[in-house]
Amino acid sequence: MAADKNLIETSQRFKPAATRRDFLGLAATWSAIVAFVMAMLGALRLPMPSVFPESNSRVKLGKPARFAVGSSTYFSKLRLWLFRDEAGFKAISSVCTHLGCVAERDEEGHFLCPCHGSRFDEVGDVISGPAPKSLVWVDLTLSPEGWIVADTLSDVDREVVLKA
């Protein structure tokens, strides 16, 4: 008790921000808290994958000669439409931009999503429904051996068409 009294008197005289004992206690407490939080954050880093199972996204679709001018071909595993017209090739993903269902293509060439009724025109622009953006145009390249290669994870601008 006497020590406490001394302490109070001392602190009144010098008014230090914290006593040495307070400082060490606070430092220890906060070190422990920071260490714990950092450890938790480190542990939470684990569920965030650094390699994705589908990371090999480049797929050969076929040689250009296989697809007639004016044709449309569907790759159901890739959920991808490949169109060939006079200008060249373009590939539109049929995965709805709303919530990821697979849109069907009707006779008019419009895309129709069965889950929430989003409609897209023949180039993938939204006509109606809740979809927030147009269907994705997938990047097409020609491999050195002459195959059309689609990269299903990278989209391209609307004007980019692979010249046949």
Add this chain to the structure above:
Amino acid sequence: MSDLGDKQTPQKPLRERSIGDEGALKEFGSNLISTPAALRESIVRHGKPTSDRAKSQTIFSNFFLHILPVRTHIHAIKATTTLGFGVASFVLFILLCVTGVLLMVYYKPSVDQAYASMLDIMHVVPTGRLIRNVHRWSAHAMVAFVMLHMARAFYTSAYKRPRAFNWVIGMGLFVLTLSLSFTGYLLPWDQLAFWAVTIGANIAQSPQELTDALGLTQYFDIGLWQKEVLLGAHQVGQEALIRFYVLHIMVLPVAMSMLLGVHFWRIRKDGGFARPSHADASSQEMPALASEPAPLKSYGLMAMMKDKTPSVNREMRNTITTWPNVMYVIGAATMVTVLAMLLLGYFFDAPLTEMANPEVPENPAKAPWYFLGLQELVSYSAFMGGVAIPAIVVLGLGLVPYLDREKEDVGLWFSGPRGRRVTLVSGLFAAVAVIGMLWFTVSVGWLRNWEATAHVPQIVITFFNPGTVLVALFAMWSVGTVRFMNSTRMGAIALFTCFVVGFVILTYFAMVHRGPNWDFYWSQSDWPVH
């Protein structure tokens, strides 16, 4: 040897024993004979629950029962106080744990084997079909009973101080219940599961709708991050299945158990069930207890009779011993719940559609019933319907006890006739608002269906769609009620009633009137034939 008194019997002096004396052998013999009695006495340290004190000790000295008070107010076991919804929810959770562990014996969380193991459970495993059916129906029932329990707690003002934080914990349990249902939904790996979870995962990605509009996606893509953490991939596959499995069987049940413990413990610490002031008004003092030998420990009395003041030598007003009165009620609720689930499971098979096919979605791909209302909102805007509005609802409900702190009429259904009127009028208002909004959306359409506004930016639709309009209407109605009735409790009743009515009508509408391509149909018989 009936109670604590045995501690007081003087110790027998140690007998001198010499070799050849058969005293120890005799003692061994009599110990052996009396072992069952001694074993029982070492487990249960009190006699049969015949006296009030032994009844108290039955509750108080049992690990599993000591969360209950030894005496309970008679209001607590009136049927209209809780309607048994809370007990039913807890019983369903236990039932789900038991059947879930049994299913884990055969279920294989792999995309190649999950569906086949489901077929095994349904067709080969002894009692597998019943166990799985009970598991599925109990999951549905638990969601329903948790919601009913929440409505009961709300309308009887059981969220008020000092029970405010227990209401917040209840909201946490509600979210956990929905998460458990959702993660379990994927495990059968059938078409329904695959597409419901695909939609769910893309809802997690839907903040992109907002970040895209603000041009922030390339710097801060929280939507994609959420989806990747949830699925471990960009599509629902093996990674997603194992993640959902771990969440479903381990993470969420453990979180649920811990939070349940806190929830129950706080009921006790917050003074038992909310009861109206008149519950004690008309009664007489209870007659004095018949004289019994007093407990020998000095703290026995306080431990057995917890109240503001200890009542000496008479029963506390309007209370009954928990054992066996409350145990009968809990037991009855448990048996009715388990029986109902067994009957459901015996007569109705849980759905199992064909195996998941990532190439062709179900049409219509409908979520389980408790998410159908949200699915209707999602069909206006993914981010608003799937993320923002649910967050607003959970946050709004969680804040209710802190925004409404009126102390009157706790424990009274609808806070009396005034509240009953507000409930009715708010219910009518909400019904008109929701049905009107649905009619408008179906027959007149929304921005994108009209020539002039067909190309408004997405952000306009995100913030101005039938769902957000409804939320705004409800919020305005509640604030108006607070002002008009000059009562925060009435405003809270108005808001909660709007939420309940909105939930019910949207769920019904999406269940019955939405068909293929999410188009409107009067009934399923009008659906186009493929």
